[in-house]
Amino acid sequence: MTATSQKCDLEPINLHDTDQFAEIQRQRVICGWHYSEQTLQEWKAKQQDGLKSxxxxILPNSTNSNNPIRAGHISLDAYCDPPELDLARADKSVLAISAFFILPEYRAYGLGRRAMSLVEELAIREPYGSINCRSIALxxxxxxxxxxxxxxxxxxxxxxxxxxxSFSIQEWYEKIGYVSWKEEPLYEEKTLDGGVVTLWEAFMKKML
Ligand SMILES: CC(C)(COP(=O)(O)OP(=O)(O)OC[C@H]1O[C@@H](n2cnc3c(N)ncnc32)[C@H](O)[C@@H]1OP(=O)(O)O)[C@@H](O)C(=O)NCCC(=O)NCCS
Structure with a gap:
């Protein structure tokens, strides 16, 4: 892969397939976030409810092969936890990006940007999105x-x-048109000395 090969495709993840379930778990462990069996079972249930896609x-030319190269994954959601109507709505008028991850060896080739653009196209179409989708948020x-x-x-x-x-993820999204409307202290991380540090998240959206 070269720095100019920026193409990729999106292929639905089937969490009922044992190999795909194992691969998503592997990639989530590398990500270090949302990798527990419980979380993945919750994702499966949300998929069944039509709330999570x-x-x-996938790297180009690998979609038809038996072993497609899965460079990462991304989710388009009609729910969020805790619920927040400006982030995601069950009627799909607002959809949220979550679980966005590119494996370290495939980063900075333009795949992440391309994947976002493909997801934005899916958001305004059935079956994953809706013609009523007005914005994507994260x-x-x-x-x-x-x-x-x-x-x-x-x-x-x-x-x-x-x-x-080496770079700010908030700025990465700003470069592709996402605008912040508020910031909140959403997560906590344990510090090496046994304390806790609060992570502030920017709430961002793009009108479609
Ligand atoms: C964020 C992430 C998905 C981006 O995917 P990616 O395929 O590496 O991103 P791209 O190659 O499409 O990025 C394109 C732009 O970002 C810049 N960029 C990407 N990685 C960079 C890095 N490590 N340092 C500096 N700039 C970087 C590129 O230079 C390019 O900008 P330019 O066109 O202005 O030069 C990926 O880094 C990742 O999976 N990170 C860990 C998980 C994460 O943070 N997910 C998002 C949670 S909200």
């Missing part, structure tokens, strides 16, 4: 955790034993 991000780690000095912000990475990321 999970896709593999939450992303606040760029204050990259740029603002202080133990709660840029300093928190050292406290949880990680290095500061």
């Amino acid at each position: 999970l896709f593999w991000i 939450t992303a780690l606040s760029k204050r955790h990259i740029y603002e000095e202080g133990p709660e912000w840029r300093g928190m990475w050292e406290r949880i034993g990680l290095s500061v990321p």
Whole structure:
């Protein structure tokens, strides 16, 4: 793969297929977020309820082969937990992106950007989206955790034993047209010294 090969396709994930279930679990463990058996079973139930559409991000020319190269995955959801109508609605007028992940070896080739553009196309069409879909929304780690000095912000990475990321995910979404409307303290991470640090998330949306 070269830096100019930016193509990818989306293929629905079948969580009833043992191999696909194992692969999503493997990729979620690498992601380090939402990888428990319980979470994946909840995702399966949401899929059955028509509220969650999970896709593999597949490399070109591998869709017809028996072993497609699954470079990552992404989900388009008509629900969120806790519920927030500006993020996702069951009538699909607002849909949320979640579980977006590209395996480290396939990053910075343009696949993530292309996958977002494909999901935006699916959002306004049946069966995964709806012609009534007005916007796509998501939450992303606040760029204050990259740029603002202080133990709660840029300093928190050292406290949880990680290095500061090379780019801000909030800015990554801004570059493709997503606009923040608020920020909230949504998650907590354990620090190396046994404490807790709060992660602020930016709520972002793009009108379709
Ligand atoms: C965020 C993520 C999905 C992006 O996927 P990706 O395929 O690597 O992204 P792309 O290659 O499409 O990114 C395109 C743009 O981002 C920039 N970019 C991507 N990775 C970068 C990096 N490590 N450092 C700096 N810029 C980077 C590219 O330079 C490019 O910008 P440009 O066209 O202005 O030069 C991927 O990094 C990932 O899976 N991260 C971990 C999980 C995560 O953060 N998910 C989102 C949760 S909200």
